[in-house]
Each structure stands twice: as structure tokens, then as C-alpha cells.
Amino acid sequence: MEIISDMLAVILQKGGSIKPTHLMYKANLSHKQMKGYLEELEKKDLVLKSEKEERSKEAAIKITANGRTFLYKYSEMKEFEKTFGL
Numbered sequence: 001m002e003i004i005s006d007m008l009a010v011i012l013q014k015g016g017s018i019k020p021t022h023l024m025y026k027a028n029l030s031h032k033q034m035k036g037y038l039e040e041l042e043k044k045d046l047v048l049k050s051e052k053e054e055r056s057k058e059a060a061i062k063i064t065a066n067g068r069t070f071l072y073k074y075s076e077m078k079e080f081e082k083t084f085g086l
Contacts, residue, residue: 001074003027007037008046008071011063017050019058046070 010026011018018026024034038061041047046067050060063071080086 005074017060017062
């Protein structure tokens with residue numbers, strides 16, 4: 001959950017869209033880890049891959065409305081845990 005939250009937060013911090021290589025470095029993941037997490041995030045409709053741009057070799061990863069909602073709810077849950085010392 002923490003890794004997923006970190007990945008979504010990184011995408012959001014970059015304006016809602018990021019290239020996979022940048023996400024991999026910013027979230028401190030190996031290529032294999034990132035690929036697995038991205039597949040899961042796409043299945044859950046938390047992110048989507050945009051079409052490749054003409055000058056780019058990579059398609060951008062974009063956070064969806066569901067991804068934003070997940071991140072908001074997860075941060076609420078973490079705040080709740082802190083408040084009650086859980």
C-alpha cells in the first residue's frame with residue numbers, strides 16, 4: 001500500500017503525468033518492480049498509459065480520478081492512524 005501511495009503521489013506531484021523512467025527513479029523502484037505495480041494500478045483503474053508522443057520513446061503514465069481518490073482516502077487513513085497512535 002505504501003509503495004502504491006508513493007507512486008501515485010509522485011505522479012500527482014509531477015502534474016498528474018510522468019514518464020515511466022522518471023517514476024521508477026522518483027519512487028525508488030527497480031524496472032521489474034515498477035512494471036508489476038503499474039500493471040496492477042492499470043487493472044485497478046488508478047493510472048493509465050497515454051499514447052506515445054512523437055518525440056518521446058515512452059508513453060506517459062497518468063493518474064486517474066480513481067487514483068486521486070485512492071490517494072486522498074489513503075492519506076486520510078494514515079492521518080487517522082497517527083491521531084490514535086495505531
